[in-house]
Structures are given as C-alpha cells and as structure tokens.
Amino acid sequence: MPDPSDFGDELPPDNKTVGSTGHVEDHNRLSRELAEVQAVVTDIVNAYPRIVGTVTQESNLPPVGAPGQHYLVGTGGELWGWDPISASWKSVGNIEGPQGVAGTAGTVMGILSNGDTPPPGTLTGTLWFEADGSAPAPDLTPVYVGGAANNGNTGNLTLTWPSAPLTPQAGDIAICAAICNNASDLLTIDAGWTLVTSSNHITGSVNTKLWTRTVQTGDSNVHVFNNGGASSTRMAASMMIFRNVTLSSGQPNGYTYGTDTTSAASSTAPKVTPSADSIVCGFWLEQFPGSTPVLATAMAVPTDFDGASPPYSFSTATTGSKVGSVAAGYDLTVSTGTSRPATGSTDDWVRTPTPGTATDKVMYTVALAKAT
Numbered sequence: 001m002p003d004p005s006d007f008g009d010e011l012p013p014d015n016k017t018v019g020s021t022g023h024v025e026d027h028n029r030l031s032r033e034l035a036e037v038q039a040v041v042t043d044i045v046n047a048y049p050r051i052v053g054t055v056t057q058e059s060n061l062p063p064v065g066a067p068g069q070h071y072l073v074g075t076g077g078e079l080w081g082w083d084p085i086s087a088s089w090k091s092v093g094n095i096e097g098p099q100g101v102a103g104t105a106g107t108v109m110g111i112l113s114n115g116d117t118p119p120p121g122t123l124t125g126t127l128w129f130e131a132d133g134s135a136p137a138p139d140l141t142p143v144y145v146g147g148a149a150n151n152g153n154t155g156n157l158t159l160t161w162p163s164a165p166l167t168p169q170a171g172d173i174a175i176c177a178a179i180c181n182n183a184s185d186l187l188t189i190d191a192g193w194t195l196v197t198s199s200n201h202i203t204g205s206v207n208t209k210l211w212t213r214t215v216q217t218g219d220s221n222v223h224v225f226n227n228g229g230a231s232s233t234r235m236a237a238s239m240m241i242f243r244n245v246t247l248s249s250g251q252p253n254g255y256t257y258g259t260d261t262t263s264a265a266s267s268t269a270p271k272v273t274p275s276a277d278s279i280v281c282g283f284w285l286e287q288f289p290g291s292t293p294v295l296a297t298a299m300a301v302p303t304d305f306d307g308a309s310p311p312y313s314f315s316t317a318t319t320g321s322k323v324g325s326v327a328a329g330y331d332l333t334v335s336t337g338t339s340r341p342a343t344g345s346t347d348d349w350v351r352t353p354t355p356g357t358a359t360d361k362v363m364y365t366v367a368l369a370k371a372t
Helices: 023-046
Strands: 050-055 069-073 078-083 088-094 107-112 126-130 143-154 156-159 173-180 187-189 194-199 207-214 222-226 233-243 254-260 266-268 278-287 298-300 312-319 322-335 348-352 360-370
Touching (some): 069 088, 156 233, 173 187, 173 222, 173 278, 173 322, 173 360, 187 207, 194 254, 207 360, 233 278, 233 322, 254 266, 278 348
Parallel strands (some): 050 069
Antiparallel strands (some): 078 088, 143 156, 143 233, 173 207, 173 233, 187 222, 194 207, 254 360, 266 348, 278 360, 312 322
8 A cells, every 4th residue: 555654755846947857757756646646545445444245153254355344244233344454354343223113104105107206295204106117017807806696575685795706906896786576766775886777677566776886995795775775575686896897987888678577488688789898797687576486596697698607696585475586697708899698599598497477577788898
C-alpha cells in the first residue's frame, strides 16, 4: 500500500515561468503524485467493511481474506472480519440486537397494472401487488362452481350455498329459477338478486321466476319465499353458479322459456341464440295440479347439457298430493350465433317415470356471456 507520508515529495516548485525548461519533468512528477493518491483511495474503498457471506462456524471461513471482508458466523449474528496486519480472521462481535416489537400487519388493497402506482390518498402501510408485465393473460375459461336444488310444501325454501366442486368467490355469477303453486305474483328471493323474468306462464295457477346475482364475499344460503314466507304452498327452486361469465346490468346475454302441460315424459327445451361468446344453462320445473302424483325419480337432460359432472341437479318431494320437482343442467362450450340446445330428439328434458297425469312444466334456457 502506498505511504501517505510520501504525498507531495515530488511536487514541482511554482517559481517557473512559461517556456522555461523542466515543464515535462514537472508533468511527470504530478502524474506520479496523482497515481499515489489514486492507489491510496482504491485501497481505502477496498478496505471498506462489507459482509460478503455467511458460514456455519469459524473453521469454515476462507483461509485468506482481504481488507474489509466480513462474514456472519453461525446463527447468533457474530461478525468476523479479516485483519490484514495479523493476516487472520478476528471476531468483531455480535451485531444482532434483541427482537423488536412486531409491527402492524399490512393490508393488501389490490393489484396494480405493471408500472402503475397506488391512487392518490392511499394510506401509509397498505400493500399492493404489481402485475408482472411479462405475466401470461389470466385463464378466463368458463367454469361450473356449484349448485343446489330443493322443494317442498313451504313458504320459505332454502337452497344450501354450495362448496363443491369449487368454493364460490366474489365475482362469480349465480342464476336461480323457482316455481310455486300460486296464481298471485308472490314469489320472491333474498335481497340483492336481479329479476330476469316473471310470469304465470301456464294456466294462471303456477308462478315462475328467474333471477341472477353477482356473488359477493360472505354470501350464504339462498331463500325463496311465497308471500314473504307467510303462506305455505308447493315450491321448487334450483341455483347454479358459474365463474368467468358476465352479466349486463344484472341481465344474461339471452334467455327463453317454454311450457308443457301434457302427461308426456318428454319436454322440449327452448332454444336460445347467444349474441356473443356464451355458455348455456337450463332449468326444468314441474308442479302437479293437485292429483296424486307419480313422483319423478330421475331426469335425462338435453344432450347439450350432458357434458359436465354432475350434468344436473335434481330434487323431488311430496306432502300428500303436493309436489314440486326441479332439474338444472349446463354446457360450458362457448358458442356465438348458434341456437342451443341443438334441435332434435336429444334436446328434450325426459323424466322417469312418466307423470301419469297432466302436469305444469316450465323450461328456461339461459345464455351467459364469457368474460373477456
């Protein structure tokens, strides 16, 4: 290492005049002085204390170090540094202090686009995720989340909030259809659902409704009411929940319905033609007009609705002669401008066994636009 005491020993005198001899040698002297200063500065920078790694114990330190090099030894925070005078490692001491007081947990507020900053007024301590600019686009393939079906002679029908095959999450879309044996428009649902259509579709003795809802955090069991729950009647309802589909002001991309008042086992599903990339789902609802019923024990869904597992939910119950049945199915194949279910004998809802008497049946087909 250069000796700082040598600084200035070659500085030229300042009594020369321009053009006098010795200028070249003076320049050389200045260059040598500057080189000495530069060497000293370089050694100082290289000797600046820095932690270059960790080892489990002292014996694992490198055989030779360099000025300024330090290692953390063990797990207790003991720092060792290289001593160039003794050419050995020396313990500097423990640099790990006592455990501090735990800070307040941060709150994750949302996800920012790549390069964005939190909005003005954001509180100190809040956390934000920033999207990786190279991250792939999210998978927006439509998914069936879960569903429920129920019926009975009641004024308050409960649909249990599903937990399989997936757990519903905020932003999912729920759709519910219900039927009741009441000529008056007394069929309602929990607050927060949007009515799509309501009609006494058949003979004036049966009321049906179709609703949608964007799922919110904390949603739970759904309740369908007749006369606010004050009057019992035979009711049936079914709900399905989908992910990566959208609504427009609470309305689906399209819907249609059909009716059947015969004693046949088959009921043709109505057709819907989506105007945008959409999935299609359907409901079948049945009420007996009051005679002793032949209960439905199984349901064959339209072929277009038969590609999922389970392809439908089915429920039937009776109290004396009062009965209601409901089934639901869906097709996650994205379609635009094509009528579905496909026309033909395979587009029928088929109950087992035949009802044995004329029943009141309503079928809904609904298109839900794919999220983009």
